[in-house]
Amino acid sequence: MSVTISIQDLVKKYGETTVIPELSVEIQKGEFFTLLGPSGCGKTTLLRMIAGFNSIEGGTINFNDKVINNVEPGKRNIGMVFQNYAIFPHLTVKGNIAFGLQNRKISKPEIAEKVDEILKVVQIEQYKDRMPKNLSGGQQQRVALARAIVIRPDVLLMDEPLSNLDAKLRIDMRNAIKEIQREVGITTVYVTHDQEEAMAVSDRIAVMKSGVIQHLGTPQEIYQRPANVFVATFIGRTNIIEGTLQHEHGQYSLQMGQGYQEPIANIQVPKSEMKSTLPVQISVRPEEFNIRQDQQGMKATIVHSVFLGQHTHYFVDLASGQRVEITQESQTAELLSPGQTVYLTVKPDKINVYDIKGELNYTGRVQL
Numbered sequence: 269m270s271v272t273i274s275i276q277d278l279v280k281k282y283g284e285t286t287v288i289p290e291l292s293v294e295i296q297k298g299e300f301f302t303l304l305g306p307s308g309c310g311k312t313t314l315l316r317m318i319a320g321f322n323s324i325e326g327g328t329i330n331f332n333d334k335v336i337n338n339v340e341p342g343k344r345n346i347g348m349v350f351q352n353y354a355i356f357p358h359l360t361v362k363g364n365i366a367f368g369l370q371n372r373k374i375s376k377p378e379i380a381e382k383v384d385e386i387l388k389v390v391q392i393e394q395y396k397d398r399m400p401k402n403l404s405g406g407q408q409q410r411v412a413l414a415r416a417i418v419i420r421p422d423v424l425l426m427d428e429p430l431s432n433l434d435a436k437l438r439i440d441m442r443n444a445i446k447e448i449q450r451e452v453g454i455t456t457v458y459v460t461h462d463q464e465e466a467m468a469v470s471d472r473i474a475v476m477k478s479g480v481i482q483h484l485g486t487p488q489e490i491y492q493r494p495a496n497v498f499v500a501t502f503i504g505r506t507n508i509i510e511g512t513l514q515h516e517h518g519q520y521s522l523q524m525g526q527g528y529q530e531p532i533a534n535i536q537v538p539k540s541e542m543k544s545t546l547p548v549q550i551s552v553r554p555e556e557f558n559i560r561q562d563q564q565g566m567k568a569t570i571v572h573s574v575f576l577g578q579h580t581h582y583f584v585d586l587a588s589g590q591r592v593e594i595t596q597e598s599q600t601a602e603l604l605s606p607g608q609t610v611y612l613t614v615k616p617d618k619i620n621v622y623d624i625k626g627e628l629n630y631t632g633r634v635q636l
């Protein structure tokens with residue numbers, strides 16, 4: 269029941285093209301682990317390798333201590349849920365869920381008991397005798413999930429399971445999936461390109477680009493200290509601003525925009541790159557700016573505002589001409605008007621400073 273998945277130096281090639289070059293990761297027992305990244309980054313390819321549907325051109329996949337590279341898919345004890353449900357249209361809900369058990373030499377009363385138990389877990393007991401065509405998309409997806417977990421798999425693999433559902437149902441279902449996964453405790457690998465969905469369900473996320481894991485961490489770590497500019501811009505919204513990092517008497521300060529300099533702690537620049545002035549890219553999330561009227565900070569001009577109830581979203585031009593997005597709690601004070609001059613400061617501990625290529629986060633833990 270439930271395994272650790274260790275992936276070592278895994279390589280996937282299609283003909284001459286390498287889609288995954290030497291990927292290593294360890295997915296913990298019972299963990300909800302998500303592969304997140306843009307279309308074509310190799311999420312599905314990696315999931316299919318874990319399932320056994322794709323050949324492996326190098327490296328190993330282990331379930332606990334056992335190498336499963338050459339174990340056929342049917343013998344890996346895996347449950348799978350796909351985007352298109354893949355439930356049998358000619359079987360009832362019960363029939364669909366029982367299907368996987370009927371091949372497993374389990375007695376009929378025992379099958380009925382297991383099916384009833386799972387119907388409760390995924391909360392579709394009242395539909396057990398219905399045909400799939402008489403169910404909503406969300407209910408069909410619950411059937412698919414029930415069918416995948418009723419066999420008590422060691423690993424649950426899900427590939428974009430919610431993408432066919434409408435926006436509200438997607439949110440309800442992702443909460444349901446998270447709850448059910450927690451209840452049954454199966455090691456789960458989940459594929460999505462939707463960063464909000466990934467943040468909502470995952471214990472840890474691997475953000476991928478071109479077959480390479482760019483950042484592996486908890487949703488909080490990935491949001492607050494993205495490893496590089498690609499991750500910072502892929503997860504949530506952010507502003508990337510050019511600036512310079514000054515180093516004097518062992519202290520760092522950040523120059524951003526005209527006339528705005530802020531001492532900054534927790535900076536680690538590799539010795540080989542250290543200069544007294546280093547051009548950098550700075551990532552500031554919209555909610556980390558302070559808008560001020562007291563001439564402290566970067567001078568900027570309000571372009572327009574969008575009132576969203578609890579929050580107001582401002583588009584603001586810096587003196588350099590760069591437009592940034594700022595989210596503020598809507599206060600009782602009046603909205604700032606287009607054309608109005610304001611001053612911006614940022615919370616220094618919340619910003620991320622990257623090398624000029626955007627590849628290395630000087631603010632995070634980096635290898636010196």
Ligand SMILES: Nc1ncnc2c1ncn2[C@@H]1O[C@H](COP(=O)(O)OP(=O)(O)OP(=O)(O)O)[C@@H](O)[C@H]1O
Pocket residue numbers: 282287305306307308309310311312313314461
């Ligand atoms: N059978 C195949 N033959 C050749 N190339 C393939 C094959 N399957 C996938 N690829 C390529 O491998 C890369 C990774 O594809 P994959 O489907 O794993 O991406 P993905 O991250 O799951 O994308 P999406 O979110 O669009 O499903 C892509 O460049 C794709 O074109």
